[in-house]
């Protein structure tokens with residue numbers, strides 16, 4: 581089936597999931613929408629996150645997507661169930677895949693989770709982990725400074741190191757924790773710094789690989805895999821400034837992937853798009 585897979589996030593974070601989808605499912609076309617203009621979602625109320633998420637979804641539904649990947653933990657925490665209940669296409673989030681990946685890696689069942697205020701407040705990771713394994717100790721921490729920093733393109737250097745170090749201080753006392761879930765799709769862009777601060781005894785997990793693997797299974801089960809040999813041209817949209825979005829895309833998708841992407845600006849809620 582040649583229709584595209586829709587991917588949404590509050591900004592550039594979901595590009596880390598899009599990259600894995602492109603790598604693991606090279607025949608599938610993606611239509612990505614990042615709500616950069618209204619990012620971050622993390623400090624917003626559940627109601628507002630739901631409203632914004634539905635606006636993103638409506639934009640993609642108009643483009644006739646065959647499946648939806650909610651590549652945002654905050655939107656997954658607050659909206660996944662509702663989306664799965666109301667849409668007649670398959671919908672996957674990033675929290676269950678992230679939880680499954682962490683359980684695969686932990687050796688002592690002590691798992692840390694970092695995410696936005698909304699994701700941590702929802703306790704979605706704790707619930708997901710406990711739904712799979714009842715004997716898991718979860719240490720969860722909100723890191724509200726990470727997303728605004730990533731959206732500005734600050735991924736390495738002194739500022740990134742300082743912010744990551746001070747934010748993760750409460751977790752570094754937990755000597756039992758052997759696995760840390762990056763419970764926000766923006767955080768893999770800071771992964772080298774996070775790994776450095778946490779030390780090599782901690783396995784740092786991003787949900788993107790597992791989400792792409794599970795997407796592949798869903799396409800198979802629903803018999804909606806694309807079998808065409810035509811190389812897809814992916815469409816990426818941002819509601820915000822194109823320049824910074826393109827810059828960050830370049831740091832995630834090196835060639836040949838970058839050549840397969842067109843990036844445009846989108847206006848949400850008005851049902852129209854604007855070419856770059």
Ligand code: DGL
Nearest residue numbers: 593620621622653654765
């Ligand atoms: N990438 C989003 C997530 O995974 C970031 C949320 C935000 O905008 O604060 O939660």
